Amino acid sequence: MERADYERLRWRCIRRALLELDIVLTRFLDNGFDQLDEEQQQAFVELADWEDHDLWRLISGQEETRDPRYAPIVARLRKS
């Protein structure tokens, strides 16, 4: 990922509407994101674009995703 794209993504992860997501997404960027392949990174970029409440329900296990592209990322976020 280009530096500017990564830094844009970083800003969109460290300044969320919900504190829960600030913490989880920042942690994941610092420890886990660079282990994803290009396609997985793109899936994470899409997830980061979700509405905060929807994304938090997913990460906190109150919802599940059937999308095979998102499921492994969500599993990692839950453990991050």
Add this chain to the structure above:
Amino acid sequence: MSIPVLKFDAVIVGAGGAGLRSAIQLSEAGLKTAVLSKVFPTRSHTVAAQGGVAASLGNSEEDHWHWHMYDTVKGSDWLGDQDAIEFMVRKANECVVELEHYGMPFDRTDNGKIYQRPFGGHMSNFGEKPVRRSCAAADRTGHAMLHAMYQRNVKANTQFFVEWMALDLVRDAEGHVIGVTAMEMETGQVVIFHTRATIFATGGAGRIFYSSTNAFINTGDGLGMAARAGIPLEDMEFWQFHPTGVAGAGVLITEGVRGEGGILRNSSKERFMERYAPNAKDLASRDVVSRAMTTEINEGRGCGVNKDYVLLDITHLDPNTIMKRLPGIREIGLQFAGVDCIKEPLPVVPTCHYQMGGIPTHYSGRVVVPHNGDHNSIVPGFYAAGECACASVHGANRLGTNSLLDLLVFGKSAGDSAVEDLKSGKAHRELPKDAADKSLARIAALDSRKGGANVHETRLAMQRTMQTHAGVFRFGDLLKSGVEKILEVEKAARQLEITDKSMAWNTARTEALEMENLIEVAKATMLSAEARKESRGAHVRDDAPDTPEFPNGRNDQEWLKHTLFNSADNSITYKPVTMQPLTVEPIALKTRSY
């Protein structure tokens, strides 16, 4: 250095509830309006508000704005201005109905009216019995509100500048506010927004505390800019705290956990609430529980390496009960404390939640400062609304669900006032040649400084100082030493260094600029709190206890007044509380008890 100038009738800084509500008034009046936001509008912290918005619609049972006014004045511990409070509660119904017409999906009764829920502190007939006054959209009230207002703004042609950070107010030689400087994050370019009206709606600054429920975005940017421009900050000693945030993270643990049988314990596993509230124990009111927790920590009975938290224990509860009755709590424990609350207790601390003080405003939304003997002299061209402003309707403690009401009423009011002030069609005032110099110098200093202070470490030092010395329960000696410490942190915050010098998406620079705002708020809070030698509302001092002469430690003879903190010389002045409402008799002083 020549930098681009963008001319607008009005610029609004912040795209949360108050900013979006202001923008609707301006754009629908045909004014060319810009809204600057660090994030996409629907990612503002207003999204986190779940409780609802207060309005005495009387849809579920009889209610009246005068009863709502009484609850608000009492909640404020009589520090709220009664003219502003009457203004707000009387505008509530109109603002809620307008929002409904914008498309807000409020919960409804069977007959199609807006459904109203009960909420703590909402009472009928001047404190007699609970009344259902809160209007909500499931548990996503703030989120739904932002979406409805954003769409309305798009329709009205409001121009959004997303992922832009405002840097400084621009004032001319006569003190008129004529715009802001701002930085586009994508390019690092600094631009002047040259305007006839500037509205701040930048939200709170809860990130000054180590433990805060606020999202990372709440860095008090508007307060920092105002303070640097010579505007005093009002009543900054008053912050609302929640007793149980996850230690180190701030994420809220609902009070329902104690309701289901959760027990607070200290380092010797003692159920300490039995000593502080023998009857209610862990179910005592928020302030009593928070104070007890702080006392345990301050007296060395906290847990962990730093002995800086207590434990919330639910390991004795049936795991099925936890999963069924407290959904999401186990996940919060696992994610933010690394603790499975079924097997181990959760580390918790009293956690900052809401800022009552802010930029001093009249209820019209116009910013007011002391000048030539007038306590409330208008700063021409400058308006503020929402959590960054102090109207003052929350006084020393905010009534639940009045925060969303505040941003609707005063967002609209600030917008209306700007429209009215611009009606005369006066031209833009001349931009001083040095309009952007201060902002450019701040950025240049960050980029060039060698051997300066690290942003992360400085922020942490500030947050720990605030938490220890000016937390939910305050001690005279700790406040005194806190003043010294925060002034030391301020020195570091004025000497920040960043290693990344790039222009595009330089988050290190943005965080350094945020830190320069946070420290203004932290300093104002600490010095204002040290100076106020009474207990009132959310400001509770150990050395101002409950006595027959001063019930709850409140001393109206000396301290029924608003604090105004001036950053330039760290001085404090005071101004009277407005006790006279607009049309009704004043709500007379009495002891606040529930």
